Amino acid sequence: MTLLAAREIVSRAVARDVAAVRARLGIIAPRVGGARIWLHAASNGELASARPVIDRLIADGRHMLITVNTDSAVALGQSWGLAQTQVMLAPVDLPGPTRRVMRRWQITAHITLEADLWPVRILNTPGPVLVLGGRLTERSAKGWARFAVLVRRVLAQVRFLSAQDAGSATRFAALGLAPEARGPVVDLKALYSPPEGAPDVGLSRAFPRHDTWLAASTHDGDEAAVLAAHRAALATRPGLKLILAPRHPKRADAVAELIAAAGFTCARRSSGDDPAGAQVYLADTLGEMHLWYALAGVTFVAGSWTDRGGHTPYEPAAFGSAILHGADIANFRAAYARLAEQGAARLVADASGLAEALNALSAPDVQVQLGQAGQRALHQDTDIDGLMQAILAVLDA
Structure with a gap:
C-alpha cells in the first residue's frame, strides 16, 4: 500500500x-x-x-x-x-x-x-x-x-x-x-417481503439449492461450531456447500481466519472471489441476505447458541428455506413457538446436532416440505x- x-x-x-x-x-x-x-x-x-x-x-x-x-x-x-x-x-x-x-x-x-x-x-x-x-x-x-x-x-x-x-x-x-x-x-417482521433481485447465474450455478446451506447472521462463538458441523456433514454429503453470513461484516477478516484454520478453502463476496470451487463462501456484505436465502435449501438461524436471543425466522421462511435454530430464541419466542407447534423448524443444540440435521435434510423434497411448513406457520393475516x-x-x- x-x-x-x-x-x-x-x-x-x-x-x-x-x-x-x-x-x-x-x-x-x-x-x-x-x-x-x-x-x-x-x-x-x-x-x-x-x-x-x-x-x-x-x-x-x-x-x-x-x-x-x-x-x-x-x-x-x-x-x-x-x-x-x-x-x-x-x-x-x-x-x-x-x-x-x-x-x-x-x-x-x-x-x-x-x-x-x-x-x-x-x-x-x-x-x-x-x-x-x-x-x-x-x-x-x-x-x-x-x-x-x-x-x-x-x-x-x-x-x-x-x-x-x-x-x-x-x-x-x-x-x-x-x-x-x-x-x-x-409482528412487523411478519410483513417482510423479499426485495427485488435474484442471484445471478454464476451464483445459482455455484450453489445448487438442495446442496447448499446458510449460516445466517452468525456471531463470535457461532462460526467455530458451524464449521465443525459442516466438516461432519461433508463426510456424508461431500458436495455440500456452506454460505456463511456474519451478522457484522466488519468481523469478516476474523471469520476468514477461522475458515482457513479449519482447513477449508474460502471465497469472499466482498472481494468478488469466484465461489465455484470454494468449500465455504463468506457472505461479508450488507443488504444481500435475500440472495443467500434464495440459494439455500436449509438455513441455520444463528445467534441462538450464544445468549443473543436469536434472529428472525421470517426471512428464511419467506424463501421456503428449511429452518434450523438453537435454543436461545427469546427475541422471536412467539414466532418460534408457532414453528414448533407445527413441526416447521428443527432445534439443534450444538455442532453435532446441526450436522445430523443437515444430513437428515439431504433430500430435496424433505427440504421443500419443511420450508413450506415454515411459510404456513409464520403466515400472519x-x-x-x-x-x-x-x-x-x-x-x-
Whole structure:
C-alpha cells in the first residue's frame, strides 16, 4: 500500500468518525427544510421490518428522518435511496442532542420500533409518539417496574402502541399504557417481503439449492461450531456447500481466519472471489441476505447458541428455506413457538446436532416440505392497510 493510499484510508475513517460524533450530538443539519416524522430502528432487522410502513408513509407524502444505532443499519437505509428521507445515527438520549434534532429537523411525530423506547426522546416529542411491534419481555417488565413513575410518564406520551405479541401487550398495559393507545398485536417482521433481485447465474450455478446451506447472521462463538458441523456433514454429503453470513461484516477478516484454520478453502463476496470451487463462501456484505436465502435449501438461524436471543425466522421462511435454530430464541419466542407447534423448524443444540440435521435434510423434497411448513406457520393475516389507517389517523389527529 502506498503512503498516499494509506493517508486516504485514514482520512476517510476520520471523516466517518467525525460524522458519527456529530450525529450522536444532534448537530447534523438537514439538507432541505420541512417538517418530518422521526422513525427510529435499533439495527438492520428492525429497520428492514419497518420498510412496508416507511414506504407507505413516503407514498402518503411524508418526509422522514430515520435514525438507527449502528453503522451497518445506516448503510442499509441509505442503500434504499428513498425519496424524502434521510438516514443517520441516532443522537444520544440526552436533552441537548435530542432537542437539537427535534428543532433542526422540525420533528412533528416520533415512531419507534420494538424495544427501543428512549425516555428523553419520547418526553420531548412535540407531536404524537407511536410504538410499532412493541416488545417487552417479562425480565424487562420487572426492570421497568422499578422506575414506575418514569415509565408511567413515558407511556402516557404514547398515543399508539401495536405490540409484537400478546404477552408484550399485557405487560405494557400493566405498566400504565392507556387503553385508548393500545393497537392490535402485529409482528412487523411478519410483513417482510423479499426485495427485488435474484442471484445471478454464476451464483445459482455455484450453489445448487438442495446442496447448499446458510449460516445466517452468525456471531463470535457461532462460526467455530458451524464449521465443525459442516466438516461432519461433508463426510456424508461431500458436495455440500456452506454460505456463511456474519451478522457484522466488519468481523469478516476474523471469520476468514477461522475458515482457513479449519482447513477449508474460502471465497469472499466482498472481494468478488469466484465461489465455484470454494468449500465455504463468506457472505461479508450488507443488504444481500435475500440472495443467500434464495440459494439455500436449509438455513441455520444463528445467534441462538450464544445468549443473543436469536434472529428472525421470517426471512428464511419467506424463501421456503428449511429452518434450523438453537435454543436461545427469546427475541422471536412467539414466532418460534408457532414453528414448533407445527413441526416447521428443527432445534439443534450444538455442532453435532446441526450436522445430523443437515444430513437428515439431504433430500430435496424433505427440504421443500419443511420450508413450506415454515411459510404456513409464520403466515400472519396482518392487514397492512388497516395498520396504516390507524397510524395515519394518529399522525393527523
